[in-house]
Amino acid sequence: MSSSVQLRSTDPQDLIRLLQEELAQTNREVMSLTLELDKRVEQRTAALQAAQRELECKNARLEAANRELEAFSYSVSHDLRAPLRHLQGFTQALQEEGGDQLSPEAREYLRLILRSTETMSTLIDDLLSFARTAQKPLQPEQVELAPLVQQVVAQLRPEQSGRTINWQLGVLPAVRGDEAMLRQVWLNLIGNALKYTRNQPQPRIEIGCRPGDGELLFFVKDNGAGFDPKYAEKLFGIFQRLHHPSEFEGSGLGLAIVRRIIERHGGRTWGEGAPGLGATFYFTLPRES
Ligand SMILES: Nc1ncnc2c1ncn2[C@@H]1O[C@H](COP(=O)(O)OP(=O)(O)OP(=O)(O)O)[C@@H](O)[C@H]1O
Numbered sequence: 247m248s249s250s251v252q253l254r255s256t257d258p259q260d261l262i263r264l265l266q267e268e269l270a271q272t273n274r275e276v277m278s279l280t281l282e283l284d285k286r287v288e289q290r291t292a293a294l295q296a297a298q299r300e301l302e303c304k305n306a307r308l309e310a311a312n313r314e315l316e317a318f319s320y321s322v323s324h325d326l327r328a329p330l331r332h333l334q335g336f337t338q339a340l341q342e343e344g345g346d347q348l349s350p351e352a353r354e355y356l357r358l359i360l361r362s363t364e365t366m367s368t369l370i371d372d373l374l375s376f377a378r379t380a381q382k383p384l385q386p387e388q389v390e391l392a393p394l395v396q397q398v399v400a401q402l403r404p405e406q407s408g409r410t411i412n413w414q415l416g417v418l419p420a421v422r423g424d425e426a427m428l429r430q431v432w433l434n435l436i437g438n439a440l441k442y443t444r445n446q447p448q449p450r451i452e453i454g455c456r457p458g459d460g461e462l463l464f465f466v467k468d469n470g471a472g473f474d475p476k477y478a479e480k481l482f483g484i485f486q487r488l489h490h491p492s493e494f495e496g497s498g499l500g501l502a503i504v505r506r507i508i509e510r511h512g513g514r515t516w517g518e519g520a521p522g523l524g525a526t527f528y529f530t531l532p533r534e535s
């Protein structure tokens with residue numbers, strides 16, 4: 247603020263008047279700056295409020311869509327069960343009652359029909375479990391991840407029989423979360439690492455945690471079949487699979503369940519891989535969780 251005081255007289259009255267003028271001018275400038283500042287704060291607040299409203303709207307729409315999808319998969323799974331049971335029942339009846347009148351070819355067809363109904367039944371079970379995971383309320387508590395992961399590795403012993411896995415288990419912290427759901431996350435990720443290293447003569451599975459910015463980063467890394475990184479994001483979708491069932495069995499729901507659970511805990515999920523060079527799957531949890 248530049249001074250407009252110009253001393254032309256030494257008369258104290260003049261001096262006082264000049265100083266008063268200067269003070270009034272300064273006051274006017276301060277007032278106008280305050281008004282300008284108020285206006286800017288108001289504009290900024292309005293913009294922020296509009297952005298917040300838009301975000302809330304988007305969130306509400308996303309949540310509604312999620313709920314709708316979950317309710318849909320739940321009822322689809324239920325409604326699919328009845329016709330499937332009929333199909334299974336009548337095929338079995340045909341096998342038992344008319345089996346000896348049928349040609350070997352026709353009996354083979356019946357066997358294939360039954361096998362397909364079993365596959366479909368597994369898919370429905372998995373879809374139901376996905377819908378349940380998505381709908382069940384979270385029950386957050388303090389969860390010690392080190393023993394939990396040890397239990398999961400022990401639980402997956404059948405997938406390790408006859409194999410020597412080189413396990414690299416890093417230090418894992420305690421987190422806040424739903425224990426049963428977090429167990430499901432590790433079961434799916436470690437289960438995948440075991441499954442997709444099946445053809446690897448020297449399987450190595452590394453599990454660890456790195457502190458990140460306001461979050462904890464967890465990973466499961468293997469040196470198995472790997473995958474084309476082009477599809478890294480797709481793998482988290484329902485029923486998305488890159489490997490043929492004749493090579494690696496599965497429904498393609500494990501990673502979708504992992505993503506849903508981690509999202510519900512406020513975290514993120516992603517995967518990295520290269521064909522023949524193994525895969526690493528990551529998830530984060532907020533630090534306070
Ligand atoms: N560790 C891994 N290495 C290589 N590919 C993987 C790995 N984990 C997942 N994938 C790929 O991602 C796909 C989806 O994985 P996801 O766990 O959802 O399904 P799945 O293992 O095929 O079946 P499910 O888990 O339902 O039994 C798999 O079919 C596979 O192609």
Ligand SMILES: [Mg+2]
Pocket residue numbers: 434437438496499500501
């Ligand atoms: Mg899986």
